Amino acid sequence: MASRSLTTTLAAAFAGTTLAVFALVGSVLYFALDREVKQQDDLDIVLIARHTRRLAQELATLDDLRNHADRLTSQVLGNTALSMQIRDAGQQVLVEHNAESIADPASPSPALSRRVGATQRITQSDIAEWHTSRDVPVRGLAADAALRDGTPVTMIIARNMTDRLRLLDYYRDRLYWAGLAGVLLAFLMSWMLVRESLRPLREIARTAGTVTVDRLGTPIEVENVPNELAALIASLNLMFGRLHDGFQRLSQYTADLAHDMRTPLGNLRGATEVVLARPRSADEYQAALASNLEECDRISRMIESVLFLARAEHPQFVARLGDLDAEKELAHIADYFEGLADDAGVHLHTTGHAQLRADAELFRRAVGNLLANALRYTPRGGDITLSAGESPDAVRVIVANQGAPIAPELLERIFDRFYRVDPSRKRETNTSGSTGLGLAIVRTIMDLHGGRAHAESDEASTRFILTFPKAFHSKSP
Structure with missing residues (x-):
């Protein structure tokens, strides 16, 4: 798979986000401007049509209408985009101004097809949009009026929208160029910012690359880290x-x-x-x-x-758990070591009862290792007690022996591999070839059961305690 630059990817993502924002904002502004321009022009057309209708209604005949044509067309003077036509009932042109912006009278017009009646109010909803025969975009309306003698006439007020469309096109092009410039600027700035932000990460990678087996203890130190x-x-x-x-x-x-x-x-x-x-x-x-x-x-x-x-340290090692009677198991282990205990002049005792969930073979090995260790360090004539007790959440198995106490600072280290306490505690007469791994095996077995192995020692006795949690469940084989 081809590698890619995180800096470039993030910069491109920021640029794409900027483009989306520009497109959204630009579209909103463009359509808002288009709507505002059309609304303003439509309002002008409606006001001109209303005023022209009132002027026409004040005239008596068609002749008066022709004689006062300047007064009527004055409503659209001053704006070359505005056009006016007044027609009679036969669609003959009576008055006109900038008529080239309005369709030929002989051709149908959207404004004529939806013209406003003489008694109806002229509103912006009456505005129609069409193109002339010269493809000129126009917006306007047609409205009827009645002269004082009752003669009907039709007024067409229209506006050439070419200049408005040019304005919108110019505005749209400006938005395009501004958006493109904004995207490029966002890409460059985000690229520089991301690259600078990732500088500590490059320092971390460089420092980590210098770590070797001989320098594992050297910490990674980078200044100004987020x-x-x-x-x-x-x-x-x-x-x-x-x-x-x-x-x-x-x-x-x-x-x-x-x-x-x-x-x-x-x-x-x-x-x-x-x-x-x-x-x-x-x-x-x-x-x-x-x-x-x-x-x-x-x-x-x-x-x-x-x-x-x-x-035991391999991830696929599985402890086969089962329900055990701790009292029977301890008695069985004591019977197995009875001969060695007699030779060492040591008395074995078992007490207590509890039900626990453990791997039977591993349980016997752990307790057997503790008992063998106790036999090595218990003086002749001493006692070794194997006991079991139960609490709501755990089962405790204890191997206690008499003998010289172990210093508190050594109690945790005795479970390390090949570690032995002070040689003065070891009676060669009782040794049976210790390998220095027995207690390490005990701790590993307890780890497999989700439990804990620890030791306590005082002048009265040394106690090795195995704590088995009741809620532990091993992996299935």
């Missing part, structure tokens, strides 16, 4: 800020992933090199292979967690 573009700049800066944070997290995530995978790989390599340094017994080889298998399991769990997070 309010409409200020909102655009603010949105772009927010977008670049989010992209910058995303790239930073991705970079940190990649570095953390490489670091965490390097540890088990280093352990594998080191153990293998030690075993191969000299001949070993079968038991030693078996112990080395078992150690390597544990490291392989740790790498597998890490890869599985990374793949889950990647799939």
Whole structure:
């Protein structure tokens, strides 16, 4: 698709609007002038016809009419466009002035066909319009009058409209040229104004074009920006800020992933090199292979967690929701971890009941990750409690464990990928190969359910709280 200039498009739109306005205003003025001119001329014709009728009615005979012809024609003197004819009953011309503007008496005339009776009042509605045999435009009227002896005569008063039409044509041409000049001026001025108005937008485009991955944190700054573009700049800066944070997290995530995978790989390599340094017994080889298998399991769990997070963040990932009994689910999860809890010397408790809507597999994984995390940090002889509670708009599932409290500034960060709190809280005897992704997976699962995962910690216990909204509906698979 061919590109087009926004400046030219807007300027053309303004010019078109100006043309439409000029055409409308010019048409109104033109027709108003035409109507005003005709009304004024028609009024003059009516007044002349009325006065001429009164003069004729004062005359006794046709001879008197001929003898006083100058008195009658004086009504149209001084204006060469006005014409007069007075005819008898046989349509013979008795008096005339500028008769070339009136049709031949032998030919029918619109004015004669609608002439006003001798006793009727002459008005502007009696005016007729026609063209003479020479194609001269004429407006006029015909009216009957009776002399004192009762002899009927017909008066024709007409006006040659040629000068009026020339005036209207001249006025129309002036409107055309004024409209054309106005459109051109409007186009040029609007083009310059639009171009100047879009200058901040060009500055924004130029500045945005210099943004690279290394400069995502650099904000767009343009002076004298209109309010409409200020909102655009603010949105772009927010977008670049989010992209910058995303790239930073991705970079940190990649570095953390490489670091965490390097540890088990280093352990594998080191153990293998030690075993191969000299001949070993079968038991030693078996112990080395078992150690390597544990490291392989740790790498597998890490890869599985990374793949889950990647799939969960994909737009097409769907959580299959169903109605769950939280009490039964928590009891099932506790039974699954009972053996690990006994080995760690930790007591598991479940309490509360609630009905929630969630993906069963994801729910078990989230609570299982929290329980595994609690087992790692709960001292021997401590207690871990799994509880569920229900409110009008949400269901809360809590995993609480005894142990050293977490600093308030770290409570939100513990859900970040590969983040671990102070090493003093980690008991190696209870660890089962943490990948640093368990709590990150919990937060992702809660995001999929439209809920929230957060932690609270004090001297009494550390509590991980999962809040499931009751009104949430997942996408259909």
